[in-house]
Amino acid sequence: MYHDFNYQATLASSLRGQWELDDVFLADQDLDFSRNFMPEGLARTAAIDTLNPFEQRILNQISAHQYLSIFGVVEEFILPFVLDHARPHLAGDDWRVRAILNFAGEEAKHIHLFKRFHNAFVRGFPVECQMIGPSEAIGAEVLRHDPLAVGLVILMIEWMTQQHYLGSIRDDGDIDPLFKNLLKHHWMEEAQHAKLDTLIVDALAKGCSEGQIDQIVSEFFQIAAYLDACLKLQSEHNVGSLERAINRAVDNRDWLIAQQHQAARWTYLGVGMAHERFKATLGAMSPRAAGRVAKVVAGMVVAPPADGGAVLTSSSIS
Ligand SMILES: [Fe+2]
């Protein structure tokens, strides 16, 4: 076995590490808009020389608004997926039932927490930031695919949150402590979700032929390409929000949209696809599947910069 995860131990870890919304962020708490909210390794706003430092910070905050909204979107399809995988097995292994229901409850709590942060953002930011959506439509598009392909997308997302928090520690200097706290608490619970989703994916993949796995990986790429197109549109919205917030048109607008799209592609797709644990699950399913995903990641990563992140140049995921 390529891991030692099991439902009983994962549930025990989850219960030991549980937190409540008020431990992270109070409903009437305000964000400090004099600071960056996102780690630079994810937002990639500090080196944009067509923006002054104030404008770079505004774009960093818009990138944080994107983070809150994207997790609002993805949690909306993660929650029904998890519940769908609890119901057929309610009479089975008690540890499994409890672990998966707890997983679902935590995702519902995350939706609630991200909304709380989003409300504080809206209260404090000078303009309305446009978002892709509605999240129900995006969720329905993802969920129409084979459950194993959806499970892999969710596994990619669970592991990527682990890297997001580690990135925020690395970029410690300037980030608002409340946002850092959000990434930390999400990281704590997602660590257990990633193990549970690994078990769900293992079970779904059991008995699949090489041809079926090949088809599943193609569907995984279809979902990733769809999400990537969403991120591109979101980058356009973000630059529009920036222009409204700073009250001027930016220079090299198309370049800035492409640069921010690349940052988002790495944040929401590349980080998870490149995660060692995600690669291990793929490798256990089929070395060929792992090879196909590795090839896409290699096309995304040109040169790892000093902070251990990565720069993207590929224009599409296919
Ligand atoms: Fe979550």
Ligand SMILES: [Fe+2]
């Ligand atoms: Fe999760």
